[in-house]
Amino acid sequence: MALALQTFATVKDANAALKIEGTRYLGGGTLVVRAANEGDVSVFSLVRSIDPALSTIEVGDAKVRIGASVTMAAITRHPDLGALAKAARAVGGPAIRNMATVGGNLFAPAPYGDFAVALLALDASVDTGKGELPLETFLAGRDETRALVTSVSFTPPKTDSLRFLKVSRVKPKGVSVLSIAAVLEQAADGTIGSARIALGCLADRPMRAVAAEKALIGRSLTRDGIAAALAAASEGTSPITDPIASAWYRAEVLPVHLGRLLLS
Amino acid sequence: MELRKNYFADVRKDDLHEIGQPRARLDSPGHVTGKTAYFADRNFPGMLHLKMVRSPHHHARIRSIDTSDAEKHPGVLKILTARDVPHNVYTILILIQVGPEDETVLADGKVRWKGEAVVAVLAETERAAQEAAAKVKVDYEVLPAVLDMEEALKPGAPIVNEYHGQNYYLYDSGECRKVRFGDVEAGFAGADHILEQSYQSSPIEHAPTETTGCVVVPEPNDRFTCYTNTQAMFFTLDNSSIILQMPGSKLHFVGGTVGGGFGGKVDVIVEPIAILGAKLTGRPVSFIYSREEEMQISSPRAAEKVIIKDGVMKDGRIVARKVTGYTDAGAYSRHSPYGAQKGAAHYPGPYTIPNVWIDTYCVYTNRTPSSAMRGFGVTIGDFALEVQMDKLARLIGMDPLEFRFINAYRDGDMKAHRQPTEGAALIECMQEASRAANWPVAEKYMAMSSYAKGA
């Protein structure tokens, strides 16, 4: 069956169309059109919604909400989303960033999905029209998701508390060897009060480095202070192997890059 | 970087009008305006798209092929299998009498590498061809595969390619190409030091920006025009003529600008089957590799293993060199028997060594057939040789550049293949490199010449 695109004004109508077998949502096209171009014949219907709400960014004191159709380029340009600009710039080259969407990035299989790694460290939640789900829960079930993601939201990070690192072999644009995002809150004495660390390419989708997070609590950001966290960094990971790097390599270099990020 | 020009002053001319002058490239205006015509920039009414069903196994027997569902798929015009190809077993170097024919256009009874072409589907659209290809059912009996050259050469290894009968190419010189010069064992016996090292490389893909492909148009005069990005036009025409059992006068090949080749577009892979499709349907046919096919299916540079054993004197002279080279051809010959032969010719390097022994093997494995790529057969060898030279220099505590001056070949030196050296310029090249890179060497080396041995 030939590929066909259906465009809907509302999310509700798009959601109804998405229920049909062989249908996928078209965001920026960087995942689904690519799959069709490469001969994936399991998808024969693409659906999109041009509801303007999907393209809005709302920045409040307590909450930031980013519509699912917002592009990486729009995030890099937004005056109040400076903390996320580095993660958004890590996605593709300039043309890809004009196309790739926040919603789509949640579905990008490793080695892609660098932006979702940052969102995971921010403890973001995902709105699929049926209430909000923690991003971690959403990612675990994303392969079965049949509902359109409408937005992601999160508590705005304190200035400079989101750290992000993408490691690639080619600069400035290269596919990830791995990516790491961390949100650290430090007490007055410099010790870590809370830590959320997210990893990309260390599993088939972004994951939290829970053991490393725990090992940082009460420690300071010194070589000695982070040693336990680095030792625990690989716990629970199952890195991908692809033409960029082997699982073994990714596991080996993870503590090195996590150390650099924490001490930066 | 300004290079000196006083070398060979007696034989060079400096009043050249074209060489050394920037001249506008004739093809650039087309490139910058997007008007240069690449093969795929042609579109013909009624053009069909060809998609290939490929082997998912490294080595398997084909029990049966069922194309009945695929044939019924909407938009499908023709499905091709081995029996449709007039001369299905070929080898491209047969044109220069390098046989035997060892490769199938479409797999017949067996597949020998993962990705081998089995069934060709011709349909109105790319999508219909892809959908129909997914409906072709091939029943395979998976066979043991050999993916490593050393394993392939062991007794009892699975035979990769029955047309050869053993897992190496049989040259007229035997199981390998050989160079024998002087007495290498006597050389080792008299050497102050011996260093044996092993070097190996992985396959390398050319990854041209424009993928391999062609567009074929059946003409009213019973001829076929094939627009192709081959880098080997007449080679492709003649091999297509053999495979299709069609006189060359029926084939009109049109080349032109190639969107990057690097030696990767010389294997006569897409043209014969696309011409056959055009012949059997009477319609224009486009067969263009996807990016994935370009990376996984098109021939890479061969993986190589090179073992070098050198005998060296404390004063820096290399007195004996023994090299064993292995070239991984993958499942079929393509250009690899020639590549391995080039290695034999190259391994002494640009050095004068009195005792040389070289064996180079072209080995068959169940890997993607390798073939030509920029300096194939010598590039990996050069890497190995020059790393070996650095190691030798370190071994005897000598500057690596001075070590090369001592061993550099000069006019009149007898090379291991018994061709006297002429027109050498290595000494002068290294002298200028020494200056330009600010890597000083002793004055006696700066006074040397490629002409006079005494100097």
Add this chain to the structure above:
Amino acid sequence: MAKVPVQFTLNGSEKAEFIDSGTTLLNALRDKIGDTSPKGGCHQGTCGACSVIVDGELRLSCLTLAETCNGASITTTSGLADGGVLHTLQRAFLDTFATQCGFCSPGMIIAAKVLLDHTPNPSREEVVEALSGNICRCTGYEPIIQAVLTAARSNSQNAA
């Protein structure tokens, strides 16, 4: 197979076609409209050979469905020359020997045009960043970067 209408402005002229739904902008431009200056190198969004400008933004035409561009204004390399006079970038690519096989050149020039439209005097780093989605497998990056910097200088001289 469902045919859908598409209508957009290509290099200043109105184009209208009926295409199969789901056709990429790259295929629509090349096969339907006959502008073969965007090239299909990977169809994965990796090589940048298909780069075009859609309403002022750099896009990959291989991953953009043509029917999502209805009403848009599209620019390709074939539309840059003004009559017989080459665009500054085209001239600079010619003069600095920034083409080799030529397959990446139209995409490179389009990516560079978007850069210079927004940043008339870019730094070398900005040029590298702007071209980072475009692959030249002949590896002629240095002359390409020089061409863009040369074009920028030539533009500012002409403006002065």
